[in-house]
Amino acid sequence: MPGRPSPARRLDDAYLSTGSSSFAEFVGSIRPELLPSGRALPAGASIDAPHGTTIVSLLHESGVIMAGDRRATMGNIIANRDMEKVFLADDYSVVGIAGTAGIAIELVRLYQVELEHYEKIEGAIMSLEGKANRLASMIRGNLGLAMQGLTVVPTYAGFDLESARGRIYSYDVTGGCYVEGGHHSTGSGSLFARGALKKLWRPGLSEQDAVHVAIEALYDAADDDSATGGPDLGRRIWPTVSVVDVEGARFVGDAVLEEHVAQVVAARRDNPGGAR
Amino acid sequence: MSMPYYVPPEQLMKDRADFARKGIARGRSVIVLGYDKGIAFVAENPSRALHKVSEIYDRIAFAAVGRYNEFESLRVAGIRYADLRGYSYDRADVTARALANSYAQTIGAVFTQEQKPFEIEIVVAEVGASSADDQIFRLTYDGSVADEQGFVAMGGASDQAEERLGGLWHPGMPLGEALRVAVDVLGSAASGPAANGGGAAVAAVGTAGVANGGAPSAGTAVRRDLDASMLEVAVLDRDRPRRTFRRIAGPLLERLLSDADPTTNAPTTDEQHPGHPDLLTGELQPPD
Numbered sequence: 001m002p003g004r005p006s007p008a009r010r011l012d013d014a015y016l017s018t019g020s021s022s023f024a025e026f027v028g029s030i031r032p033e034l035l036p037s038g039r040a041l042p043a044g045a046s047i048d049a050p051h052g053t054t055i056v057s058l059l060h061e062s063g064v065i066m067a068g069d070r071r072a073t074m075g076n077i078i079a080n081r082d083m084e085k086v087f088l089a090d091d092y093s094v095v096g097i098a099g100t101a102g103i104a105i106e107l108v109r110l111y112q113v114e115l116e117h118y119e120k121i122e123g124a125i126m127s128l129e130g131k132a133n134r135l136a137s138m139i140r141g142n143l144g145l146a147m148q149g150l151t152v153v154p155t156y157a158g159f160d161l162e163s164a165r166g167r168i169y170s171y172d173v174t175g176g177c178y179v180e181g182g183h184h185s186t187g188s189g190s191l192f193a194r195g196a197l198k199k200l201w202r203p204g205l206s207e208q209d210a211v212h213v214a215i216e217a218l219y220d221a222a223d224d225d226s227a228t229g230g231p232d233l234g235r236r237i238w239p240t241v242s243v244v245d246v247e248g249a250r251f252v253g254d255a256v257l258e259e260h261v262a263q264v265v266a267a268r269r270d271n272p273g274g275a276r
Numbered sequence: 277m278s279m280p281y282y283v284p285p286e287q288l289m290k291d292r293a294d295f296a297r298k299g300i301a302r303g304r305s306v307i308v309l310g311y312d313k314g315i316a317f318v319a320e321n322p323s324r325a326l327h328k329v330s331e332i333y334d335r336i337a338f339a340a341v342g343r344y345n346e347f348e349s350l351r352v353a354g355i356r357y358a359d360l361r362g363y364s365y366d367r368a369d370v371t372a373r374a375l376a377n378s379y380a381q382t383i384g385a386v387f388t389q390e391q392k393p394f395e396i397e398i399v400v401a402e403v404g405a406s407s408a409d410d411q412i413f414r415l416t417y418d419g420s421v422a423d424e425q426g427f428v429a430m431g432g433a434s435d436q437a438e439e440r441l442g443g444l445w446h447p448g449m450p451l452g453e454a455l456r457v458a459v460d461v462l463g464s465a466a467s468g469p470a471a472n473g474g475g476a477a478v479a480a481v482g483t484a485g486v487a488n489g490g491a492p493s494a495g496t497a498v499r500r501d502l503d504a505s506m507l508e509v510a511v512l513d514r515d516r517p518r519r520t521f522r523r524i525a526g527p528l529l530e531r532l533l534s535d536a537d538p539t540t541n542a543p544t545t546d547e548q549h550p551g552h553p554d555l556l557t558g559e560l561q562p563p564d
Contacts, residue, residue, distance in 0.1 A: 010381040015353035023359055034364055113363050116519075120331050120355050125552055161551065 023117035024110060024138060036106045037141035046149045050079035052104060054189035054221045054228040055086065055096035057157045057168045058201050059182050060210035063245030064157045064166030066094045067214035069189070069222060070237050071229025072101050081229065086240045088249045090115040093131060093158025094242045098187030099151040103142065107152055111135055128160040132169040132177055140175030155186050159244045166244060189221030189228035196220040199276070211241055211252060215260050220274060231261040289418075292393045296417035299395025300342045305431035305462055308339055308399045308424075309445055310410050311454035313541060314514040315401050318458035321508040329510045331521035331554060333358035333370045335403050337512050341431035342396030342417075350379060350398065367518075372402030376413035376421055384419020393417050397430045403512035403520055407447055429461065437461050450540040452532045455509065459533060462507075463500045504529040511542060521554055528558025 032038040050072040057066040068085035086096040097104035156169040168180040185193040196217040222230030238257040304320040319328040340347035387393040412424040429437035531539040
């Protein structure tokens, strides 16, 4: 089979050619069936697959926070209670996914390799704007599947080493890429999370306060959207929260999250509406 | 109709081998050697932009001597190969052995079938969980592979360099000491003509030069002191999670090369200085 990586064979000419430094383009030329967009559904088909739900992101004084709930749903069934929907894309950025979980996770995996591949071949980090645009073109490639219901709508956030600040990029299903201001949310619970972020976010939040606001916004989303999972105190499942700043991208540890979740839940006990 | 001259295959292969060896002997050397926490790569390379050492995958790196355009295309092919394999199977399924095999097939096929063989020599190294699991594969211009133990020297005068390295190197050296050994060997090996006076030295490499490993005529083996600015240094750090490749430059490299400085190993983080994740400079870090 041409191009299949097998240990005992001469590397295909495609490996040795001076092509681009894009991994996705290379895979598309040599093994197109490995790309999420390399498969087509029969016309008119629709599949019921697990969906990821709410992602929130917000800027803070030194960078950006991205957080996601842990629930995946399939119709009215909870498909997964502890799914991760926020991923580290590279050392300075994170990507959160809402939409068809299988396709989205595959897309993120491809995107992670894409960024690392560029880094190794070029010996340089891609600019944040460049990384955001690469993700946009990958979503564009998924349009065919999206039109048959397998939609992926990520949010991308990272630390811009040029301007030394955090940035949030949102996408639409056609691959449109938009720079967001202070905060953003995608997914089924985003309507409610956005409302909460509007009221709770302000410029220059400390990292601790920003983590708190993100958890509170997810709590509000879970309160009103059945597809978004709230903090599960019984099973000790907390939202996924990531922070990106000049130190790089990382996840907030469970101990810290537990503390924040306990505060939010306690504050809401006597105030279920969350009025301030 | 003219008949092509008959050239016996033995002669054909010998000519090609001589040609490739000459090309390789012209360049500066690269040394790959194990140390207590990983594998170090030391190249005499004043260029900051054109690398002789590169990351391939999580625990695998590449080093090369010879023609830049030729080993660069192999380097890119290796990254493509590793990333595709890791993407379609799993990161754990990418191994130096499989990559070395693919390289060997490719280089071997070019040696026998193409107009001109590759004028290169490369090393593919993979750092293991302990120094006993480290793997260093050396591939030569004709596609032959050797599984080396502990250390390798490639390029001009590599035979003498390996001999000297064999006397100075021992397993379990700290990084600082290993780098000083490598620099000593690079500096004392009779330097290739390119190192003495630029690239127009093709004529200087006669058959005699090739026979003794590319060294210029006897008596020119002057000891040179190589400082940090003339070196390209990188490590595969055994203890690091996932991507283990790090370049070492700047004040950190100077400290590691200095006999007087107590720095013996690369720090695990260099995060006060944001930028390319694979670079350690120690600029803002006090010595450990």
